[in-house]
Amino acid sequence: MAGSTARGDGLARAALVRLVRDEGRRVLATLVRLTGDLQLAEDAVQDATVRALESWPRDGVPAEPRAWLTLTARRRAIDLIRREGARDGKEAGTVVPPEPSTPEPPEVLRDDLLRLVFTCCHPSLAVETQVALALRTLCGLTTAEVARALLVPEATMNKRLTRAKQKIARAAIPYRVPEDHELPDRLRGVVATVYLLFNEGYAATAGDDPLRPALVDEAVRLTRLLRELMPGEPSVLGLLALELLQDSRRDARYDRDGLPVLLADQDRGRWRHGLVEEGVVLVGEGLRRSPGRPDPYVVQAAIAACHALAPSYPDTDWSAVLSWYDVLLSVQDTAVVRLNRAVAVGEQQGPGAGLAEVEAVTGLEEYALWHAARAELLARLARTDEARAAYAAALALPQNTAQHAHLRERLHALDGISPPGPAPGS
């Protein structure tokens, strides 16, 4: 850690920025506990990280980077409180406790972070606000970066974050770990927020600002942190497994033109097998820890694992996939889950059976992928006119540009190329 190797070296500079950011969020959590004020803590930590990035390349990284950052941020916080007090002409309301003589034990830091997680993902905040706050405070992105990553103008994002911090302070949103009886509910909220963050990045395409796909990495990092903080929570294990298994396909999901490549057509050699292995192990652990009622994230990860472990698309163990979908329906019965199950039926039992299942799913008439699934199965059944109409219906609904281009291509193929041969299983 020591030494001034960072100077002039871009890679080392990036590592340094990473280190400062990783430690910065831990220091922020501690400062929130010390000051009880998220905005003040943020300002103080921001100042400390700027100083670190100035002085560490010059003087070398201190032996205890976190202690250095905490000390610097604490001093800055005291300065800010004094300045505030002088301006208001009264005694400062916030008091920072004196510096401890020994470094704080790891449990204290763990609890600091955990409290901050539950504050940022408090159900009294709108979900999109939770996502933005998590990126700002738990991932350490700047407001400008959060704005770019979430496709919101910076001024709007700044206002949203300021309002959120104001609500936390004024409405006294607690800074504490929920009690045992409320923990399952609150943890569900945290996991849903992090998964939303992951999906923001996962839905991004090659042409987007690179900060958007990088949200996947932020979400994975945040989930790893949750696992560290709450080891053995099935939903956290399931979320991490699901993220890793989905992300393992990162390099194969888009072709050179940025068009999405269907799971069936992906080059499986380009999947990241290390992530698959880690994900599969996590699925096993998640299942062992929720034997009575499987966690929905663990089950979704199990389905992703069936795909990840299949040597090729036709060799997918569709009966295993279907069984897992049945389990998923028993804990999370939604129309989208039913649609995905119907698609799996189409793969296992042929397009006729699949189509009947897809058409039995109601309530997705405004959902592009329902029409797309229908169109695909109709095309396989050589019911070309109906397939054409279904593709047109799918194209008329909201979706990302890559998906849109993909469907247009399928529609054009209908007219030029004859439908593919018999589907697997038929």
Next chain:
Amino acid sequence: MPSYIALIYNADVDWSAAEHSETMAEYGEFGRAAAAVIRGGAALYPTSTATTVRVHGGKGGDVVTTDGPYAETKEALTGFYLFECADLDEAVATAARIPGARDGAIEVRPVIPPMQR
């Protein structure tokens, strides 16, 4: 400790009428159960008894009154409580026990503490 106002929005009915005595008894029960955090509160007569007041033309200007509530909505402000709670979680948990939360909605708002007024 922070204070919160809990504004109760429900069907615009006359709580003083005999037909609502059961609900009023439930409120009485809630009042006793949550006595530790309740600092005040009241049920209100229906909005048909409301008078809305405005002053036109600045300070000392014309007092203009209109018959009825500030806003005509399907659900009306029918009562309120003032709570003093440890944090928002306690305020929300308390608001969730107000009988009106079951057939209406409770808006929980933090109150600016006197020293900052």
